[in-house]
Amino acid sequence: MLKQLAYSTALALVLAGGAYAQDDHDHDAEDVTLYRVFVGDHAEPSVTAFDLGEPDNRWTFETTGQNKLYSVENGAAVVAVQSFDDAVNFFTSGVSLHAHGDHSDIAVTDPTAIEETLTGPRPFHLIDHDGKAVINFDRGGYVEIVDTHALSEGELVTSQLQQARAHHGYAAPIGDLWVTSVASDEPVEGDAAPARIGLQPINADGSPAGDVETCTAIHGEAFSGAYLATGCQEGVLTVTEGADGLEFEMLEYPEDLPAGQSTGTLLGSKVMQVFLGNYGGDGLVVIDPVDEPHFRYIELPFRRVDFALDPTNARFGYVLTEDGSLHQIDMLAAEVAQSASVTEPYSMDGDWNDPRPRLAMAGDEIVLSDPNAGLVRRVSTETLEEVGTVEVEGMPYNIVVVGGSGVDHEAGSDDHDHAEEGHDHDHEDDHDTDEDHDHE
Amino acid sequence: MIRSLITALFCSVISFNAAHAQDEKLRVVASFSIIGDFATQVGGDRIDLRILVGPNSDAHVYEPRPANAMALAEADVVLTNGLQFEGFMDRLIAASATEADVVALTENVAAREEPGGGHYHFIDGEAIFHAGGLDPHTWQSVVNAKIYVENIRDAFCEADAINCAAYEANAEAYLAELDALDAEIRASVGGLPEDRRVGVVAHNAFGYYEAEYGLRFLSPQGVSTESEASAADVAGLIEQMREADAGAIFAENISDTRLLEQIASEAGLEISGVLYSDALSEPDGPAPTYIAMMRHNTRTITSALAGDQ
Numbered sequence: 001m002l003k004q005l006a007y008s009t010a011l012a013l014v015l016a017g018g019a020y021a022q023d024d025h026d027h028d029a030e031d032v033t034l035y036r037v038f039v040g041d042h043a044e045p046s047v048t049a050f051d052l053g054e055p056d057n058r059w060t061f062e063t064t065g066q067n068k069l070y071s072v073e074n075g076a077a078v079v080a081v082q083s084f085d086d087a088v089n090f091f092t093s094g095v096s097l098h099a100h101g102d103h104s105d106i107a108v109t110d111p112t113a114i115e116e117t118l119t120g121p122r123p124f125h126l127i128d129h130d131g132k133a134v135i136n137f138d139r140g141g142y143v144e145i146v147d148t149h150a151l152s153e154g155e156l157v158t159s160q161l162q163q164a165r166a167h168h169g170y171a172a173p174i175g176d177l178w179v180t181s182v183a184s185d186e187p188v189e190g191d192a193a194p195a196r197i198g199l200q201p202i203n204a205d206g207s208p209a210g211d212v213e214t215c216t217a218i219h220g221e222a223f224s225g226a227y228l229a230t231g232c233q234e235g236v237l238t239v240t241e242g243a244d245g246l247e248f249e250m251l252e253y254p255e256d257l258p259a260g261q262s263t264g265t266l267l268g269s270k271v272m273q274v275f276l277g278n279y280g281g282d283g284l285v286v287i288d289p290v291d292e293p294h295f296r297y298i299e300l301p302f303r304r305v306d307f308a309l310d311p312t313n314a315r316f317g318y319v320l321t322e323d324g325s326l327h328q329i330d331m332l333a334a335e336v337a338q339s340a341s342v343t344e345p346y347s348m349d350g351d352w353n354d355p356r357p358r359l360a361m362a363g364d365e366i367v368l369s370d371p372n373a374g375l376v377r378r379v380s381t382e383t384l385e386e387v388g389t390v391e392v393e394g395m396p397y398n399i400v401v402v403g404g405s406g407v408d409h410e411a412g413s414d415d416h417d418h419a420e421e422g423h424d425h426d427h428e429d430d431h432d433t434d435e436d437h438d439h440e
Numbered sequence: 441m442i443r444s445l446i447t448a449l450f451c452s453v454i455s456f457n458a459a460h461a462q463d464e465k466l467r468v469v470a471s472f473s474i475i476g477d478f479a480t481q482v483g484g485d486r487i488d489l490r491i492l493v494g495p496n497s498d499a500h501v502y503e504p505r506p507a508n509a510m511a512l513a514e515a516d517v518v519l520t521n522g523l524q525f526e527g528f529m530d531r532l533i534a535a536s537a538t539e540a541d542v543v544a545l546t547e548n549v550a551a552r553e554e555p556g557g558g559h560y561h562f563i564d565g566e567a568i569f570h571a572g573g574l575d576p577h578t579w580q581s582v583v584n585a586k587i588y589v590e591n592i593r594d595a596f597c598e599a600d601a602i603n604c605a606a607y608e609a610n611a612e613a614y615l616a617e618l619d620a621l622d623a624e625i626r627a628s629v630g631g632l633p634e635d636r637r638v639g640v641v642a643h644n645a646f647g648y649y650e651a652e653y654g655l656r657f658l659s660p661q662g663v664s665t666e667s668e669a670s671a672a673d674v675a676g677l678i679e680q681m682r683e684a685d686a687g688a689i690f691a692e693n694i695s696d697t698r699l700l701e702q703i704a705s706e707a708g709l710e711i712s713g714v715l716y717s718d719a720l721s722e723p724d725g726p727a728p729t730y731i732a733m734m735r736h737n738t739r740t741i742t743s744a745l746a747g748d749q
Contacts, residue, residue, distance in 0.1 A: 225503030271531040273503045291507045314535040315509070332509055332535070 032106050035362035035403040036095050038078050040067030042355040042371050042395035047080055047091070049111045052362055052378070052401070055390045061113045063089045066353075068398050072128040075402030076152035078111075079133055081123050088118040088135060088144075092154050093402040106406025116156040118144055125170040129223055134161075134171050138193075141166035143180075162206045167194050170221055171202075172228055175241035177209050178202045179228065181218045199230060199237060201246045213237060213248045217262070222275055224268030227289045229275050231263035236277065238289045251287070251294040258283065258297075267307065271314030274331060278304060281348065284319065286334045296334035300327065303348040308359040308366070310381060318366050318381075320357055322348045326366065326384055340384035342377060343370050360401040371395040466600045467540075469515040471526045472499045473720040474579055475545060475588070477730045479519055481614040482592045486603050490515070493526075495722045498694040504528045512536035517599045519592060522546040525576035543595040545588040549578045552647055577645045577718065581652035582622035582734060586615055621731050628742045629653040636745045638684040640677070640703065642695035645717035655741065658686060660699060674703060681707050688712040688744035693727075694719050712744035 035052040045065050051057040065085025071078055076096040080089040094111040097104045121139035128134075133146040141164075147157040161171055161178065169181030179201055183194040196218045201210040215232035222229055228239040235252035253262070261280030266287075268275050275287040279295075281303040286296045300321055307319035307329075316337070317329040324343040327336045346356040355371035365387065366379040376396055378388040465488040470476035476491035483489065490511045493499040499521075512518055513536040520529050522544030533542060551574040578584040593611035597604035629637075637654065643661035650657055660677050680686075681703075689704045691697045691714045704711050715737045716727040727733035 271504070271528070271535060272506055272509060274506050286506075288506050290505050312534075314531060315537065332506055332513070 030408045031405065032108065032408040033363065033403075033405040034095060034106065034108055035365075035367075035401050036093055036111065037360070037362070037367060037376060037390075038069050038071075038091070038093070038111075038400050038402070039369055039376060039392055039396045040069050040080065040398040041393075042066065042397035044394050045082070045085070046394070047078075047089075048392055048396070049091075049093075050390065050392075052365075052367065052390070052403075059111055061089070061091065061111075063087065064117075066397070068126075069400040070126045070128060070133070071400045071402045072133045072146075073131075073148035073152040075404070077148060078400060078402065079126060079135075079146070079151075081126055081135060083122055083124050083138075086119055086121055086123065088120075088123050090114040090117070090146075090151055090156060092152060095403040096152060097404050097406050104404065104406035106404070106408050108408065112154065114151070114154055114156055118146075118156075118158065120144070121166075124168060125221075127170055127172045127221065127223075130173045132173055134173070136168075136170045137166075138168045139166050143171040161202075161204070165194060167196055169196060169218065172221065172223075174228060174239060174246060176204075177241075177246055178204060179239055179246065181215075181230075182212050199239070199248070210245060213250075215250075217264075219264040220266045220277065222266040222268035224270070224275055224289075225273030227268075227273060227275075229266055229268065229277075229287060229289060231266060231277060233262050236263055236266075236275075236287055236294075249289075251289065253279075254293065254295055256297075257285070257295060263287075265307075267309045267317070269309055269314050269331070270311055272331070274314075276307065276309055276317045276329065276331065278307075282321075284329065286329075286331055298329060298334055298336065300336075301325070301339075305346055305348065305356050306359045306368075308361055310361055312361070312363060313381070316381065318359060318361075320359060320368065322346055326368075326379060328381070328384060338384055340379075342368065342379055342384070342386060344372065346372075355395050355397055358397060358399045360399045362401040363404070367399065367401055369396040369399045371397050466596060466603070467514055467516045468596075469511050469518045469540070471518075471520045471529060472718070473497070474718075474730055474733070475519050475521060477720060478545075478585070478588050478592055482589060482607055482611045483596055484606065484610055486600070486606060487596070493719065495720050495725070495728075496693050497719055499526050499718060500694075502526070502528055504532045508532060509536040512538040512540065515540040517595050518542045519595070520544050521576055521578075523551055523574045523576035523578070541595060541599055543591060545591045546576070546578050546584075547591055549584045549587050551575065551578060552651065555644060555647060575644070575647045578648055579730070580646055580717070581648040582618050582625065583652060584648060585730065586618050589614055589618065617731060621734055625653055625734060625738045628738050629655060632742055632745055635685065636687050636747070638681075638686040639712075639741060639745060640681060640686050640689040640700070640707075641715060641717070642690075642692045642697075642700050643717070645692070646715075649737075655745075656684065658684065660703065661695075674699070674706075677703060678706055687747070688741070690715045690740065690744070692717045693721060713740040715740060 037052055038049045040047050045063045047061045047067055049059045063080055064087040065082035067080035069080055074097050078091040078093050092112045094109045096107045120137040123135050124138045125136045131148055133148050135144045143161045145159045150157040163180050165183045167183035171178055171180040179199050182198050182200045184197045188194050198212040198215045200212040203209050215237045217233045220231035226240050230237050235250050238249045240247050263277040266275050266277045277285050277287055279285045282300045284298040288294055302321035302323045305320040305322055310316045315331055319327050324341050324345045325339050326342045327339045330337040357368045357370050360367045364381050368377050370377050376390040376392055380387050468479050468487045469490045470479050472493040473495050479489055492508050493502045509532055518540045523546050554573050554575045589611055593607050596607040638656045640658045644659040646657045658680050660673050689709050689711050691700055691711050693714055693716050716733045721727040726736045
């Protein structure tokens with residue numbers, strides 16, 4: 001009887017998945033949906049992690065300074081960049097997802113702090129692409145390249161790529177080559193930062209692989225599909241891998257966009273080849289790198305606090321404005337589809353790093369930090385209504401969410417190893433965002 | 441009197457709607473060029489066709505665009521291959537919020553498991569086999585292509601009943617052409633000596649052609665062009681080629697030829713031509729339609745293996 005019951009339960013769990021009939025699972029397998037939130041405090045050098053569905057599952061990690069958080073390796077690891085304290089900490093998230101074509105496998109353990117850290121002069125932008133987390137050290141004149149697969153297994157494996165001059169910029173791998181932002185070689189006074197003038201293809205050893213492409217005041221970068229896009233005063237510069245090296249195209253801002261503004265923050269969709277960028281403080285642009293019009297402008301009612309793309313439904317993005325309203329952006333229609341008030345107002349006057357909410361996506365919820373309320377708020381993507389809150393000590397600020405849905409093959413067991421035969425795991429984990437901030 | 445007036449008015453509205461529906465073309469989206477050709481054969485000028493992945497383009501690695509999602513949103517019928525051939529499709533359909541009938545044309549096709557697929561998990565010391573996927577290149581057998589055409593006919597009739605007779609007539613005529621094509625391929629391949637039936641292709645897209653017509657293809661890549669062949673894969677392939685006495689190496693219109701050129705060089709062979717596996721050619725190329733594609737491929741394969749080149 002018990003055996004029959006166990007069999008029935010296992011069968012029900014497997015059948016609940018429905019979508020992986022090709023699998024030959026003759027062991028206990030369970031459908032699991034788990035989102036784990038990592039949130040950095042605004043004032044304290046600490047990161048709190050908790051499971052969104054069971055917030056009592058909670059862990060706190062001490063770091064050196066204020067943390068800007070990035071999920072890498074499809075959320076298997078989290079990087080905490082501490083720009084004001086010259087440090088970078090790393091965590092395994094405890095949630096790993098491996099795509100198997102018709103379904104994903106999920107494995108869940110506790111998050112852990114990786115003992116090794118990176119230190120160096122002013123780490124800032126991080127790009128996660130092609131198995132590498134590339135951290136720009138703005139005052140060091142180099143990027144640290146972190147192997148994200150090793151990181152997901154708790155190991156810090158790094159290499160460096162030198163830049164011609166230290167600046168607030170980035171480097172990114174594209175195919176066999178790299179691109180790096182380039183600073184002017186004009187002298188500067190004191191601690192002033194050099195002007196940023198363009199983007200250059202380079203080899204893996206840092207040697208030039210082509211001329212500098214003009215991109216004045218280059219800032220903000222994201223990958224989507226085959227494209228890297230980066231913001232410039234002239235427009236948005238795109239880069240793709242061509243048959244004979246990298247191909248650059250400047251998508252100039254059209255005349256019907258408001259004058260005197262530009263794009264400096266970009267998000268890239270993982271589902272469609274499309275970008276969402278800011279255009280000034282109170283505008284957004286949907287950027288199509290292939291089809292015209294390349295830019296479609298969306299005017300916001302107030303200045304933007306933060307924005308995010310929905311990885312589950314590529315049609316939508318979400319933006320919070322300083323009046324405390326959350327707006328759902330229809331990426332196809334290039335318009336605000338619906339809006340709702342979700343927090344008290346947070347004025348964009350003042351310093352860029354003043355405590356203000358930050359957004360992240362967790363399946364069919366938008367998760368946003370609310371520093372003044374000491375909360376992480378959960379908002380439905382369908383209705384924009386709040387569906388719950390989680391109290392977080394201090395001032396919850398920068399935030400990332402890892403996890404998703406998958407089949408847990410370890411249900412009822414404690415040991416799990418992987419061996420593949422003619423079948424690669426999918427490790428898509430492009431980092432597609434950059435942050436708003438002032439420049440040195 | 442009033443009743444007659446209402447009836448007359450009602451009838452005129454009905455007939456206007458019917459005329460409107462008859463004039464309006466069925467909006468069809470096909471995921472890639474081969475399915476697009478099938479749709480054209482069945483739909484003729486009664487459909488307004490949009491093809492997402494065009495000639496000489498690879499659906500395995502296609503990056504969809506907002507315009508694709510908009511096309512799906514406006515469609516009446518969406519034709520896909522299924523079997524995870526178009527990895528982008530499910531999420532694109534979700535983004536489009538389309539209300540169209542989405543038809544996977546491999547419905548009712550006997551799909552084969554991807555060769556060499558699958559892998560093991562080790563849990564508590566127990567090896568658990570995770571089965572591989574199904575080979576999606578089912579159109580490479582004309583027998584399967586006929587099922588695609590029948591599925592398209594049924595989908596069009598379902599969505600546009602007024603024009604169903606035309607769709608049925610078009611499908612019937614095209615199915616007869618496919619029967620003739622099938623017989624032609626069997627005769628061509630049947631003329632090859634038994635010891636001249638092994639070739640090499642870039643990715644494993646010809647499993648159904650092999651099974652249907654009695655050839656064998658070796659390949660350095662799996663069924664998806666997304667995976668890359670390792671040095672060990674290449675070394676193993678060259679060993680296999682020697683053992684099987686492979687007679688020819690073929691490039692593919694959607695794949696980079698550099699790896700094949702390396703293999704050909706190491707095996708002492710030359711590339712014997714280009715096969716069209718997952719996409720048609722441009723209109724002025726040798727494979728602008730499915731029938732032209734299968735004829736071109738068969739001619740290229742049989743003449744190379746027969747040693748005519």
